[in-house]
Amino acid sequence: MSQRGQALIETAVTLPVLLALFIGFLGAGVAAQAYVDLNTAVYLAAASNVTAYADDMALSKQYAQETFDATVSHDTLLENTQLTCSNNPADYAAGAPVGCQGSGSIAFHRTPLSIIFGDVPLSASATATRSPYRSRRP
Amino acid sequence: MVVAAFLLVTFAAVSAAFHAIQRAMAETAAAAGVQIAASGSPAKPDEPNLAGAFQPTHDLLQSVMFQTDIEPGPANKPCPPKDQIGQAKLEVCAYPDGALVAVTVRGQPNFPIPWITQFLPWDIDVTVEMHAVSYQP
Numbered sequence: 001m002s003q004r005g006q007a008l009i010e011t012a013v014t015l016p017v018l019l020a021l022f023i024g025f026l027g028a029g030v031a032a033q034a035y036v037d038l039n040t041a042v043y044l045a046a047a048s049n050v051t052a053y054a055d056d057m058a059l060s061k062q063y064a065q066e067t068f069d070a071t072v073s074h075d076t077l078l079e080n081t082q083l084t085c086s087n088n089p090a091d092y093a094a095g096a097p098v099g100c101q102g103s104g105s106i107a108f109h110r111t112p113l114s115i116i117f118g119d120v121p122l123s124a125s126a127t128a129t130r131s132p133y134r135s136r137r138p
Numbered sequence: 139m140v141v142a143a144f145l146l147v148t149f150a151a152v153s154a155a156f157h158a159i160q161r162a163m164a165e166t167a168a169a170a171g172v173q174i175a176a177s178g179s180p181a182k183p184d185e186p187n188l189a190g191a192f193q194p195t196h197d198l199l200q201s202v203m204f205q206t207d208i209e210p211g212p213a214n215k216p217c218p219p220k221d222q223i224g225q226a227k228l229e230v231c232a233y234p235d236g237a238l239v240a241v242t243v244r245g246q247p248n249f250p251i252p253w254i255t256q257f258l259p260w261d262i263d264v265t266v267e268m269h270a271v272s273y274q275p
Contacts, residue, residue, distance in 0.1 A: 012268040063269040070267035
């Protein structure tokens, strides 16, 4: 076999591997980006939750939901996003920590990477503590 | 041929990783800025401190944005579209959005290998929002 033939076979074997590596890198980058976005949205939602007055679960959840929805609305890679914050009234007392969990999926179908990847579920959680003094209603 | 393909894939992978780091930092920086903006200032504790968002956002962005100008955008307004922001420049804009406060980081950062920037459409456009703090005195 000539050297040209050998080079052709080597190229044919190596190129798909390199292409798979490249697509893998891109997919990992997109997934990391989506996870950072979801994590930030949940973190800010928890931070908003504890800026409502103490012992007002409805208002706290409203603040968290508004913050979460507004932040993920700017993201084109996330869809089916949901936020849940604690249902325990004791978590809404002044000085108490409250936890929130967010979930969603990476919308690979909106990118050319959909030929390789399906939509991937993601989740993130965050905890914030309400101010012991300033959160009391005046 | 294989060597060229290998170099191309390596460069693309490094570029993608670098962009992912820059965008993640932009998200983190905007989140830091929006918390300041939503919290009020000592002089006006019952109003969002929109001007206060820039400095913490700038300080975090600076560590990963090489030779990129990071400037405040128009006061209390959303950033202009990407094509109106020059090369190697990022704008940080804080503005009210109803009961919420938004911070946007938008623009195209410089790339460590300068002439390549114009061939990479990987710009930054990140917006985060947070409900304004309600229980200030």
